[in-house]
Amino acid sequence: MFSVARRFDPELLFLIGKTLRPTQTQAGFTVLPNYGFSAHPSMDAFLIPGGFGTRQELHNGNLHHFIH
Secondary structure, eight states, X not given: OHHHHHHHOTTSSOOEESSSSOEEOTTSOEEXXXXXXXXXXXXXXXXOOOXXXXXXXXXXXHHHHHHO
């Protein structure tokens, strides 16, 4: 899905993190955000992935502020 979407527009899909530091997923993959919470392109929609690792984010004030 990501590779097909990027053919249409290279900036269509990107990752946003609290910081630009690499982040390790629950499955052990390391992802590198393209943007941080404070500086990112405008968005029409966004997706927050689910899974077991999201439980710790229920109390993440920075994430809640970003979503609002």
